[in-house]
Amino acid sequence: MVSNRPLAIAVLGLRLHISLMWGGTLAAKLNHPIPTLHRFPVAPYLSPNIAMDNSTPAIYFQDLEKRFGSLSVLNGVNGQINRGEVVSIIGPSGCGKSTLLRCFNHLETINGGQLLVDGMDLAKPNLTRKQLLGLRAKVGMVFQQFNLFPHMTVLGNLTLAPRKVLGQAAKESSRMARFYLDKVGLGEKADSYPDQLSGGQKQRVAIARALCMQPDIMLFDEPTSALDPELVGEVLMVMKQLAEEGMTMVVVTHEMQFAKEVGDRVLFLNQGRVEEEGDAREVLSSPRSDRLRTFLSRMSGTLA
Ligand SMILES: Nc1ncnc2c1ncn2[C@@H]1O[C@H](COP(=O)(O)OP(=O)(O)OP(=O)(O)O)[C@@H](O)[C@H]1O
Numbered sequence: 001m002v003s004n005r006p007l008a009i010a011v012l013g014l015r016l017h018i019s020l021m022w023g024g025t026l027a028a029k030l031n032h033p034i035p036t037l038h039r040f041p042v043a044p045y046l047s048p049n050i051a052m053d054n055s056t057p058a059i060y061f062q063d064l065e066k067r068f069g070s071l072s073v074l075n076g077v078n079g080q081i082n083r084g085e086v087v088s089i090i091g092p093s094g095c096g097k098s099t100l101l102r103c104f105n106h107l108e109t110i111n112g113g114q115l116l117v118d119g120m121d122l123a124k125p126n127l128t129r130k131q132l133l134g135l136r137a138k139v140g141m142v143f144q145q146f147n148l149f150p151h152m153t154v155l156g157n158l159t160l161a162p163r164k165v166l167g168q169a170a171k172e173s174s175r176m177a178r179f180y181l182d183k184v185g186l187g188e189k190a191d192s193y194p195d196q197l198s199g200g201q202k203q204r205v206a207i208a209r210a211l212c213m214q215p216d217i218m219l220f221d222e223p224t225s226a227l228d229p230e231l232v233g234e235v236l237m238v239m240k241q242l243a244e245e246g247m248t249m250v251v252v253t254h255e256m257q258f259a260k261e262v263g264d265r266v267l268f269l270n271q272g273r274v275e276e277e278g279d280a281r282e283v284l285s286s287p288r289s290d291r292l293r294t295f296l297s298r299m300s301g302t303l304a
């Protein structure tokens with residue numbers, strides 16, 4: 001048990017700090033598509049409770065509640081994320097977007113309601129460590145900030161979780177890491193250390209690291225908010241590519257253009273509830289509620 005602690009911490013660290021940011025030359029280097037997902041086999045024993053049934057939603061949540069002490073953040077949130085869908089979550093600052101996303105990955109435990117992620121019931125108390133590792137192998141999380149392990153090479157960063165969580169052999173994990181590094185145009189940086197990379201390169205390494213886990217579902221928390229405007233298009237392109245590869249994606253974003261271009265659907269979260277949801281272009285072009293109209297007006301820099 002004690003010897004497993006460093007592994008659990010490393011895995012959690014990876015999951016907590018994976019970020020999405022791309023370097024400036026990526027567009028030119030991504031002439032070939034992101035590799036098809038599931039190319040590499042995943043150890044089935046890692047996800048004993050996960051039903052890989054494509055007819056069930058990737059994520060289903062009903063009357064979801066989350067409190068921090070006396071602060072009620074999610075007050076009965078309902079919805080579902082279908083497989084292969086790209087769903088954007090928008091809403092005012094502090095309305096609970098990140099919290100909802102973190103519930104999907106069990107980084108936050110819920111206080112009420114139902115939450116099924118890839119078939120796993122996250123409302124159940126006492127999930128085992130094995131179940132949690134299985135969940136986190138299937139549900140990737142990408143944050144605004146990246147956090148590579150500074151004492152490890154790029155290759156070391158990319159191969160750690162696949163070896164420890166997916167049980168891949170060193171040779172196989174290296175092969176996969178190089179494959180994804182090539183895809184993000186950083187094949188020559190495998191032996192570099194993070195502090196030898198530019199910010200953009202570090203960000204691309206972080207993406208490759210997320211892809212190395214071959215997740216079924218990717219959660220993105222404001223993936224473009226720290227990017228220079230000229231890099232946003234490259235992120236959209238890559239995320240669209242991921243969607244075309246069949247990736248199920250939930251994207252928290254403040255960028256309405258991003259939600260419109262990448263999202264199939266939008267959930268507008270307000271005061272801990274889904275206030276409006278529907279087709280991304282429809283919802284963002286013709287909001288039904290006054291609150292969403294006001295929110296969108298503020299986002300576009302004008303007052304409603
Ligand atoms: N670990 C925590 N402990 C206590 N309160 C928390 C915790 N995490 C979040 N909160 C509170 O929950 C509320 C929702 O936070 P959350 O980060 O989900 O908002 P958000 O919609 O993502 O906002 P933003 O757009 O600014 O990122 C906030 O009031 C926040 O202060």
Ligand SMILES: [Mg+2]
Pocket residue numbers: 097098099221
């Ligand atoms: Mg947030």
